[in-house]
Amino acid sequence: MLAFLRALLSQRRPTSPFPGATPPFPPRFRGRPSLVRLTGGSRALPVVDLGACLFSPEEATELDGAALEYTPEIAMSARARRSLVTDTGVVDFGDALDRRMRALLGRSLRLRSVVAGSCAGCEGELAALSNAVFDIARFGVQFVASPRHADGIVITGVVNRNMVGALERTYDALPDPRLVIAVGACPAGGGPFRGSPEIVGIPASIPVDLWIPGCPPHPLTILDGILRLLGRLGRDGGRG
Amino acid sequence: MTTTPALRIRNRRAVPVADVPVMRLTEFAAQVEEAIAGDWRIVTLFGTPETAGELRLICVMAHDARGEMSAASTLVGRDYPAVSASIRQAARFECEIAEQCGTRPHGHPRLRAVRRHAADHAPSRWQTYPTTALGPEFTKIGGDEVHEVAVGPVHAGIIEPGHFRFQAHGEEILSLEVMLGYQHRGVERLLESTARDHAIHVAESIAGDSVIAHASAYCGAIEALARSHKSPRAQAIRGSALELERLANHIGDLGALSGDVAYQPAAAYFGRMRGDCLNLLMAMSGNRYGRGLIRPGGVGFDIDADLARDIAHHMARLDDDFAEIADLFFGASSVQSRLEGVGAVAAGSCVANGFVGVVARACDVPRDARHDHPYGVFRFAQIPVATAWAGDVYARALVRRLEVQRSIAFIAEQVQALPRGETRAPCGPLSRSEFAVALEEGWRGEVAHAVLTDASGTVRRHKVTDPSFHNWPAIELAMPGNQISDFPLSNKSFNLSYAGHDL
Numbered sequence: 128m129l130a131f132l133r134a135l136l137s138q139r140r141p142t143s144p145f146p147g148a149t150p151p152f153p154p155r156f157r158g159r160p161s162l163v164r165l166t167g168g169s170r171a172l173p174v175v176d177l178g179a180c181l182f183s184p185e186e187a188t189e190l191d192g193a194a195l196e197y198t199p200e201i202a203m204s205a206r207a208r209r210s211l212v213t214d215t216g217v218v219d220f221g222d223a224l225d226r227r228m229r230a231l232l233g234r235s236l237r238l239r240s241v242v243a244g245s246c247a248g249c250e251g252e253l254a255a256l257s258n259a260v261f262d263i264a265r266f267g268v269q270f271v272a273s274p275r276h277a278d279g280i281v282i283t284g285v286v287n288r289n290m291v292g293a294l295e296r297t298y299d300a301l302p303d304p305r306l307v308i309a310v311g312a313c314p315a316g317g318g319p320f321r322g323s324p325e326i327v328g329i330p331a332s333i334p335v336d337l338w339i340p341g342c343p344p345h346p347l348t349i350l351d352g353i354l355r356l357l358g359r360l361g362r363d364g365g366r367g
Numbered sequence: 368m369t370t371t372p373a374l375r376i377r378n379r380r381a382v383p384v385a386d387v388p389v390m391r392l393t394e395f396a397a398q399v400e401e402a403i404a405g406d407w408r409i410v411t412l413f414g415t416p417e418t419a420g421e422l423r424l425i426c427v428m429a430h431d432a433r434g435e436m437s438a439a440s441t442l443v444g445r446d447y448p449a450v451s452a453s454i455r456q457a458a459r460f461e462c463e464i465a466e467q468c469g470t471r472p473h474g475h476p477r478l479r480a481v482r483r484h485a486a487d488h489a490p491s492r493w494q495t496y497p498t499t500a501l502g503p504e505f506t507k508i509g510g511d512e513v514h515e516v517a518v519g520p521v522h523a524g525i526i527e528p529g530h531f532r533f534q535a536h537g538e539e540i541l542s543l544e545v546m547l548g549y550q551h552r553g554v555e556r557l558l559e560s561t562a563r564d565h566a567i568h569v570a571e572s573i574a575g576d577s578v579i580a581h582a583s584a585y586c587g588a589i590e591a592l593a594r595s596h597k598s599p600r601a602q603a604i605r606g607s608a609l610e611l612e613r614l615a616n617h618i619g620d621l622g623a624l625s626g627d628v629a630y631q632p633a634a635a636y637f638g639r640m641r642g643d644c645l646n647l648l649m650a651m652s653g654n655r656y657g658r659g660l661i662r663p664g665g666v667g668f669d670i671d672a673d674l675a676r677d678i679a680h681h682m683a684r685l686d687d688d689f690a691e692i693a694d695l696f697f698g699a700s701s702v703q704s705r706l707e708g709v710g711a712v713a714a715g716s717c718v719a720n721g722f723v724g725v726v727a728r729a730c731d732v733p734r735d736a737r738h739d740h741p742y743g744v745f746r747f748a749q750i751p752v753a754t755a756w757a758g759d760v761y762a763r764a765l766v767r768r769l770e771v772q773r774s775i776a777f778i779a780e781q782v783q784a785l786p787r788g789e790t791r792a793p794c795g796p797l798s799r800s801e802f803a804v805a806l807e808e809g810w811r812g813e814v815a816h817a818v819l820t821d822a823s824g825t826v827r828r829h830k831v832t833d834p835s836f837h838n839w840p841a842i843e844l845a846m847p848g849n850q851i852s853d854f855p856l857s858n859k860s861f862n863l864s865y866a867g868h869d870l
Contacts, residue, residue, distance in 0.1 A: 130698075131632060131695060134636070134691055134692060134695055135632070137688075137691065138636050138688070138691075138692075141639045153649055153650040153653075155649070155651070155653035157654065157659075181568055182654070182658075183658065183659055184659045240526075241521055242525075242550070244551070245866065246552075246572040247550075247574060247575040247864065247865070248572070248575025248576065248656055250525050250526065250527065250575075251575065251576055251656070253525045254524075255638075255642065258638040259635045259636075259638060259639055260639055270524070272524070273523075274521075284550070285552060287549075287552055288551075289482075289484075289548055289549045289550075289551050290520065290528060290549050293528065297521050319565075319568045319569050319571070319572040320552045320554075320557060323552055323556070323557055324553060324556075325484065325551055325552050325553040326552070342658065343575065343655075343656070
């Protein structure tokens with residue numbers, strides 16, 4: 128017992144200050160990309176699709192007189208898939224859930240994870256959300272064991288042939304009202320597996336409410352996206 | 368009858384394909400069987416189209432105690448007598464070949480689907496057998512009091528998909544069979560067909576918690592074929608990253624085991640420590656899993672003096688923190704009573720089935736590619752091989768504890784004395800008509816990438832064998848006789864990769 132109390136004192140409280148403050152990231156961290164014009168003139172900037180971005184060092188490159196650089200910004204989610212396609216690097220999140228949905232789910236959101244042809248990297252970051260550092264439960268968000276108990280599904284992976292049926296059956300099992308959150312580069316466009324004949328993609332019958340880019344997205348990027356969806360983080364990043 | 372010896376090969380040394388002997392099938396099978404009786408094991412056994420109408424089977428074997436490797440091959444048609452009729456270790460591989468290459472191995476003891484996809488490595492003139500022709504899926508045990516439990520593919524937690532089929536009598540498991548393939552993304556065909564610049568991103572994404580292990584094995588095979596020689600500095604950085612990945616996963620696993628036995632303090636603290644290790648990988652590479660770090664020819668990022676000091680400081684803190692919480696966890700009698708005697712694998716099973724990694728070392732089978740087939744920095748800095756003997760959940764937890772201690776010491780030593788050298792050497796065109804195998808001791812166990820080039824130096828076959836491909840049958844062997852409520856705990860103690868198996 129004494130050893131346990133000693134550990135309690137020495138291990139300290141590790142919970143992240145986010146969203147009140149964003150912890151500093153190391154200089155090499157690859158957050159939201161930005162596009163910077165290199166040459167003068169009115170030539171249009173090239174367009175970058177954050178949903179197709181693998182956030183690799185090789186993608187920080189020059190394209191048509193502009194440079195793509197990674198910033199330390201973690202906020203880059205969006206309600207609409209087309210909002211991830213940008214010529215400045217700024218992503219328009221869109222609107223939070225409407226008032227009725229916020230009243231229902233804003234302080235209590237139960238999510239069911241469905242992994243449909245992934246590498247398991249995004250699942251590691253999703254699981255990290257429930258640890259003592261990110262502690263998503265303090266915002267009333269929890270992952271549940273059954274789709275019957277869930278308000279929404281979180282899709283990771285490309286949605287391959289071997290899982291599309293299970294994904295559809297899991298989505299069907301969710302009671303209304305329900306949400307769909309797509310996490311990572313894979314559901315947005317195949318990720319590193321782009322071009323594989325095994326990819327089916329998210330079926331048209333499953334409408335996505337939130338797209339979170341990354342490979343994998345940092346847990347704070349996922350948390351930021353979910354909090355914005357719930358209206359808990361305003362457009363300017365302050366507490367909503 | 369002439370006997371051609373198998374070709375001796377080495378980890379990360381390319382050989383001409385023409386040097387790999389092509390034997391008659393009977394001689395090939397006899398050699399493999401004899402080798403296994405002489406303490407060799409199968410590293411990988413796969414098919415590659417040799418001509419429009421013939422399939423070549425290549426078998427890579429290893430004798431860990433002697434640190435030797437070999438390669439042999441044979442040619443088969445669409446129908447042929449199964450090699451695994453007499454060689455248990457070959458059974459899984461032969462199922463994979465049947466699925467990938469559209470063969471029918473007659474006399475196979477149990478032909479089952481592996482990943483459930485159409486044949487994508489069959490000779491072009493073959494009309495292949497459909498995968499639905501592969502045998503019945505699950506064993507059923509009769510009896511009024513026996514019930515069947517099916518779990519998955521969608522599981523209760525945030526975990527990859529897979530299907531488990533139990534036959535149980537009350538609480539006791541009589542039989543467990545696993546069906547995988549739900550994470551199949553077509554990795555091998557991608558590695559063979561995608562632009563070379565993109566292939567490293569595919570390799571990093573084979574198993575997202577083993578980015579360093581798979582990327583290093585991929586690069587090892589490519590560098591062997593390109594005759595690219597990494598600097599000592601790059602090798603030391605790669606080794607440090609591999610060990611950091613091992614730390615993050617082993618500590619995370621101990622946290623998950625703590626959660627499963629409801630020992631919450633250790634679950635919370637180990638979880639925080641795992642995050643600290645991931646954050647160190649992020650400081651090195653910009654990504655929590657080390658993506659971007661391992662590149663052909665070396666590493667994408669250097670470790671400067673400040674970062675080295677930072678890493679060393681974190682290792683010292685981690686050593687103390689981990690020791691404190693590990694003492695709490697392993698010392699709690701309630702934890703011990705949950706972990707001991709559960710999910711046991713016998714040493715004989717390990718050897719007969721060719722299990723690798725933590726699973727083998729926990730049954731006192733000391734296999735470790737860093738020690739047996741040393742490569743990179745491990746030729747100069749040896750990490751003692753960690754073993755335990757009981758083969759149960761407790762033993763696998765203990766092996767993880769030992770490996771955490773040893774990897775912390777290794778990383779601290781390496782970063783404080785990094786050798787000189789460039790971060791990245793050139794890695795040019797691949798040699799023509801050559802074959803290279805790269806082994807890497809990932810945190811689960813041995814990762815193998817075997818690559819064949821054609822006459823123009825293009826990759827014609829890229830075989831990936833994840834440690835989980837060897838080890839998934841271990842769960843089927845370990846569970847009978849245990850309580851069904853101990854399944855999540857046992858499954859976590861193995862923590863095998865679904866994505867690594869499914870490719």
